[in-house]
Amino acid sequence: MVQSVWDANTQTFHGGQEHSFLDNFVEDFSVTTNYLGTPQPALQAAKEAMHDIHHYPAANQEPAKSCLAEFLWPGQAMSHHGRLLLGNGASELIDLVVRICLKNHTGTEPPTWKGGPWNVQYQEYQRSANTNGFKVLPPMTVDRANMVCLVNPCNPTGDYMSIEPLKAWIKANVKTGGTVIVDESMQPWVSPDFRADSLISQHDFAKEMWDDEKVSVYVMHSWTKIWSCTGLRVGSVICPSDDHGQALRKIQVPWSVNGPALKFVEAVVKDEAYLKETWDNTTRLRAYLVDQLLGLNASWVIHGQACLSWVWVDMGSQEVADKAVALARAAGVPVRSGTPGYQCLSFVRVAVRLESQVDVLIAAWRSL
Template identity: 55%
Template sequence: MPVTDASSNGPWDAKVQQFHGGQDWAHIDNFVEDFSVTTNAFGMPASAKAAATRAIEHSHHYPPADQEPARSSLARFLWPAEAECAAQKDRLILGNGASELIDLVIRMAPAGSWKPGPFRTQYKEYERSARNNGMELLDADSPDKASVACLVNPCNPTGDYLDLPDLKSWIAANVRPGGYVVIDESMQPWHSPEFRAHSLTSQHDYIQQLLEEQGIAVFVVHSWTKLWCCTGLRLGSVVCPSADHMRAIKKAQVPWSVNVIALAFLNAVVADDAYLRRTWEKTPVWRQQTIDRIAEMFPQWECHGRTFLSWIWVDTKSEDVARKAVDLARAAGVPVRSGLPGYNHPTFVRLAVREPEKVGVLIDAWKNL
């Protein structure tokens, strides 16, 4: 299989689709590991995989229209306290991946301008949806407040992260009264066992106050396919500012958006505490080990991102070197994500945190740099 140029869009229709990684693996004869996606290094949890497999037997039935019991199970995962869960569950809705929900929220949003988070770049589905809905696109450093502001936190791919006080300050400085705020916390659960306390989903009084006093609606999006390594299932959720906002999404959402296999997977996976404990324990260790190996071989490269993240955003300092790094990784069966297509950062590559043995294959491939 010949290597491809790092700027190639592969199977994506560049005229109408937003580039995304995760496509190379199926076209590599010597595939070893996919470093191009930010999924969990431990792969799909066995208990949830078994539940999803069993659910195939029910594929001749429609999925439950109320998304139960998976929706309630996810609510208990987000808000373990029984009283808190009961109070917040009606603000939660599931979707066919986060991308479906992103698009639905942006379609519901007030007309006007759109603004990304303050980082150098971020996941592009928000911008794509805003452009498709005719919004004026503001730069991240624009002094103007926007009708709709979208921040990926932690930011994929840059690894930047705003703690709650800084996040609230950013919202205050960038959103018009009556506007929408969409915060993507897909990678937030990697933070630590205390991730809920650091999440905007815990800030009930703040969200209600923004809505009542300024008419600002806060939506918190999760793509659960990264944490639980099930991108092929398409599974996301959004916590809305109110039950009425949730019902507005439900009204616009295509019926049976989440299939029986994905619902069964979610219902089981939220109970796998051992999987999460292993994730929190090993991910920072393996991440730092990978950074150390990169630093030893390429001391001029810079690695970015918080220690708990499931990926590393690497500046090679050279467009040519980054392109070769992408091509060599793919040729060795360990594709990484180029920073050029989609993100327009041609000196960067992004690689997922993986077990040391698989990282060794990648490092060996890069010795030819």
């Protein structure tokens, strides 16, 4: 039933589709959203905006865009405002940047694309590259590519590159005149000081890459994970320059971000208490999840940074992983199989959740 919601010929498998098919649903462990759930003030703002759905949303995405800019660059928002664009989730913006890269390609051979140095990462980047005719290179190749896309922190593996190694990797892997997308959707979990170890603060680097190498560096965010609003579809991209932002706006369809989503963003970026609670508790809750998993089987290998909202678990065999996925679904606590999409046959991804919810999953896995 869950597989049938995806057209395997045109779409990439993703978690988060099983809850509506489960009569005994308890909690969704298959998506990497914030354990706190949707922030209530922002949810209320989106609900109130429903009363205005007989009007078009703001074509310039304001004041939501300015509010998000202030969140990204406190006290410096207006200096970088023109580089920021909101989209209908990150997926829309990923496709826009890939299309721009293809449009700017001048070679006679198809442009090349490769992902980050991880063995696997979020698949939408490669899907878009394939759809647009790029030649996909293996992630570990030393060859430079016309377009490189790195998810950092990496979903699902949990790998992470701090800012200086990240910049060095970019310089070593993209061709002159190429395009880079770094997806920092999970970066806000790193710490309250996440901006300091993020490309969002590396303005000089982005400018130098463009001025010296004509390399365009974009920073992508899906805001639906940290603020647990995947059904609303809210993403953003930071462009290398105002001119790059203008080029994306030119090919973006009008009103791609709806009114309730804009009102949600306007409110959620001001909810400092929500983020503080996230930073205060996620690492502790993740440690509890890890302890419980290893208590079931000490030979399982847990991957990922301690601050992140999920664990990537190698259960040692496809047989065990498949059984774990089936048992979790039967107990109303679906997890993300590593097989569809990622082809990591012995892996499952498990979201960080409250202890009481984790206990339901662990009880379902006792027989493993």
